[in-house]
Amino acid sequence: MKPSMVTIEPYGHFCSDCAVREFAVCSSLDPSELRQFEHLGRRVHFDGGKTVFSEEDITTSFYNLLKGVMRLYKLLPDGRRQIVGLALPGDFLGMNISGRHNFSADAIGGVTVCQFAKAPFGRFIEDRPHLLRRINELAIRELSQARDHMVLLGRRSADEKVAAFLLGWRERLVSLKEPSDRVPLPMSRRDIADYLGLTIETVSRTFTKLERHGAIEIIHGGISLLDPARVEALAAA
Amino acid sequence: MKPSMVTIEPYGHFCSDCAVREFAVCSSLDPSELRQFEHLGRRVHFDGGKTVFSEEDITTSFYNLLKGVMRLYKLLPDGRRQIVGLALPGDFLGMNISGRHNFSADAIGGVTVCQFAKAPFGRFIEDRPHLLRRINELAIRELSQARDHMVLLGRRSADEKVAAFLLGWRERLVSLKEPSDRVPLPMSRRDIADYLGLTIETVSRTFTKLERHGAIEIIHGGISLLDPARVEALAAA
DNA sequence: CGCGTTATTGACTGCATTCAAGCCTGGTGG
DNA sequence: CCACCAGGCTTGAATGCAGTCAATAACGCG
Numbered sequence: 001m002k003p004s005m006v007t008i009e010p011y012g013h014f015c016s017d018c019a020v021r022e023f024a025v026c027s028s029l030d031p032s033e034l035r036q037f038e039h040l041g042r043r044v045h046f047d048g049g050k051t052v053f054s055e056e057d058i059t060t061s062f063y064n065l066l067k068g069v070m071r072l073y074k075l076l077p078d079g080r081r082q083i084v085g086l087a088l089p090g091d092f093l094g095m096n097i098s099g100r101h102n103f104s105a106d107a108i109g110g111v112t113v114c115q116f117a118k119a120p121f122g123r124f125i126e127d128r129p130h131l132l133r134r135i136n137e138l139a140i141r142e143l144s145q146a147r148d149h150m151v152l153l154g155r156r157s158a159d160e161k162v163a164a165f166l167l168g169w170r171e172r173l174v175s176l177k178e179p180s181d182r183v184p185l186p187m188s189r190r191d192i193a194d195y196l197g198l199t200i201e202t203v204s205r206t207f208t209k210l211e212r213h214g215a216i217e218i219i220h221g222g223i224s225l226l227d228p229a230r231v232e233a234l235a236a237a
Numbered sequence: 238m239k240p241s242m243v244t245i246e247p248y249g250h251f252c253s254d255c256a257v258r259e260f261a262v263c264s265s266l267d268p269s270e271l272r273q274f275e276h277l278g279r280r281v282h283f284d285g286g287k288t289v290f291s292e293e294d295i296t297t298s299f300y301n302l303l304k305g306v307m308r309l310y311k312l313l314p315d316g317r318r319q320i321v322g323l324a325l326p327g328d329f330l331g332m333n334i335s336g337r338h339n340f341s342a343d344a345i346g347g348v349t350v351c352q353f354a355k356a357p358f359g360r361f362i363e364d365r366p367h368l369l370r371r372i373n374e375l376a377i378r379e380l381s382q383a384r385d386h387m388v389l390l391g392r393r394s395a396d397e398k399v400a401a402f403l404l405g406w407r408e409r410l411v412s413l414k415e416p417s418d419r420v421p422l423p424m425s426r427r428d429i430a431d432y433l434g435l436t437i438e439t440v441s442r443t444f445t446k447l448e449r450h451g452a453i454e455i456i457h458g459g460i461s462l463l464d465p466a467r468v469e470a471l472a473a474a
Numbered sequence: 475c476g477c478g479t480t481a482t483t484g485a486c487t488g489c490a491t492t493c494a495a496g497c498c499t500g501g502t503g504g
Numbered sequence: 505c506c507a508c509c510a511g512g513c514t515t516g517a518a519t520g521c522a523g524t525c526a527a528t529a530a531c532g533c534g
Binding site for chain 2: 076084096132133135141149150155
C-alpha cells in the first residue's frame with residue numbers, strides 16, 4: 001500500500017529509539033522527564049512537497065524534525081520566494097512571539113517530525129528551565145546562521161554563493177555523521193536558487209562551471225566534491 | 238571639557254531612571270530583583286564610531302543598549318561589509334554559543350550601554366527562568382527580523398530595498414515613541430548601503446529618485462516622508 | 475513509450491556596480 | 505570672519521554580472 005501523504009503514529013513510547021535524542025531539544029531532559037515528554041509529542045510523516053505549516057497560520061504546534069529535510073521560506077505578494085533556512089534532523093521549528101508562524105515550511109522528500117501541541121508543551125517547559133535553556137541555545141545558533149546567510153545574500157557573488165552553499169551544506173551533513181565527499185542535494189535547483197537569492201539558470205550555470213574546472217562532479221541527486229580546496233577558495237571564506 | 242571616547246559610570250543605582258526599563262530584558266524583573274540587578278551592570282558611554290566589540294572577540298560581556306544606535310556587522314576577508322542589524326535602545330547584545338561574538342558592533346553617534354560581565358550575569362539568570370524567558374523572546378524576535386531581512390537582501394530590487402528600509406526604520410522609531418513623518422537617519426549612506434546589500438551610489442540615486450517623485454524629502458540628518466502610501470507601494474509589501 | 479517536469483545551455487537585456495567628477499558641509503586655521 | 509580642506513554625498517557615463525527569454529535535453533512517472 002502506498003503511504004498516505006500524512007501519516008500519524010499514536011502518542012507515546014518513541015523517545016527511546018529516536019535518532020535525534022542526543023542533539024535535539026530533548027537532549028536537555030533526564031530519563032524520567034523523557035518518559036513524560038514522550039506523551040506530549042507524536043510522530044507525523046509528511047511526503048515530499050507537503051506543507052507542514054504556513055507563514056500566516058496561527059501557531060498550534062511546535063515541531064522537532066526527526067528525519068528528512070525541510071525548506072523554510074517566505075513569499076512576496078508577487079510570488080517571489082526566499083528560502084530563509086533549510087532544516088535538518090534535530091532542528092526545532094515553530095517558536096515565535098506573534099502567535100503566528102512567520103515563515104512556511106515544506107517537506108523536501110519524505111519527512112518525519114515530532115509534533116507537540118503548543119499549550120501542553122508550554123506547560124511542560126514552565127518548570128523546566130534547562131529545557132528552556134536548550135531552546136534558547138538552538139534559537140541563538142539559528143540566529144548566528146541567519147546572520148551568516150545575510151552576508152552571503154547581501155555581499156557575495158553568484159560563484160561565491162554556490163561554493164559557500166556546497167561547503168556549508170556538506171558541513172551540516174557531516175555533523176549529522178553523513179559521509180563526506182559525495183554531497184547529496186535532495187532539494188531542487190529552484191530551492192537552491194531561492195535559498196541563495198539567485199535564479200535557477202545561474203545556479204545551473206555555476207554548477208556546470210565548477211564541474212568544468214574540475215572542482216566538483218555533478219552526480220545524480222547531488223554533487224561530488226573533487227577539489228574542496230578549490231571550492232573553498234571560490235567561496236572567499 | 239570634551240568627553241573622552243569611553244566613559245564608565247560607577248556600578249549600581251541606575252535602573253530606577255533607566256529609559257528602557259519597560260521593554261528591555263529587565264522588564265521581566267520584579268522590584269527586588271531589579272535592585273540586585275543594578276549591581277551587575279554598569280553604564281558605559283561610547284562616542285560615535287567607536288567599536289563596542291568585534292567579531293572574533295571572546296565574549297566577556299553582554300550589553301543592553303540604553304541610548305543611541307549601533308551597527309552590527311560582519312566583514313569578509315577582502316573588506317566587504319554586511320550590516321546584519323541596527324540596534325536601538327532596548328536591544329540586548331552578546332548572546333552566543335561559541336563563546337565569541339559572531340559579529341562586530343559599532344556606535345553610530347554617541348551610545349550608552351548597560352554592560353554586564355558574562356559570568357555574574359550567567360549566575361543571575363541561573364535561577365530566574367523568567368529572565369531567561371525574556372532573553373529567549375528577544376532572540377526569537379531578532380530571528381524573525383533576520384528572516385525578513387533575508388527576503389529583502391535576496392529577493393528585492395534596489396528601489397524596494399530602500400523603500401522598505403525607510404518604512405521599517407520609521408516603524409521601529411515609532412515604537413520607541415519618536416514622532417513620525419520626519420525620519421532621522423543617523424547612519425551614513427555607506428551604512429545604509431551595507432545594510433541593504435547595495436552601494437552608496439545606488440542608495441543615493443534611489444533617495445534622489447524618491448525625492449523627485451515627491452515621495453520623500455531629503456533633509457539634514459534624515460528624510461521626511463511626504464507620501465507614505467507611495468513609498469509603501471514601492472516597497473512591495 | 476509518451477508526457478510533464480526539471481535541468482541545462484545559449485543569446486540578449488537591464489539593473490546595479492564601477493569608475494570618475496563635482497558638490498556640499500562642517501571643521502580648522504590664518 | 506573667511507579661506508581652505510577633508511569626508512561624505514550626489515550625479516554622470518560606461519561596464520559587467522546576473523537576470524530574462526527561449527530552446528533543447530534529461531529525467532521520472534504512469
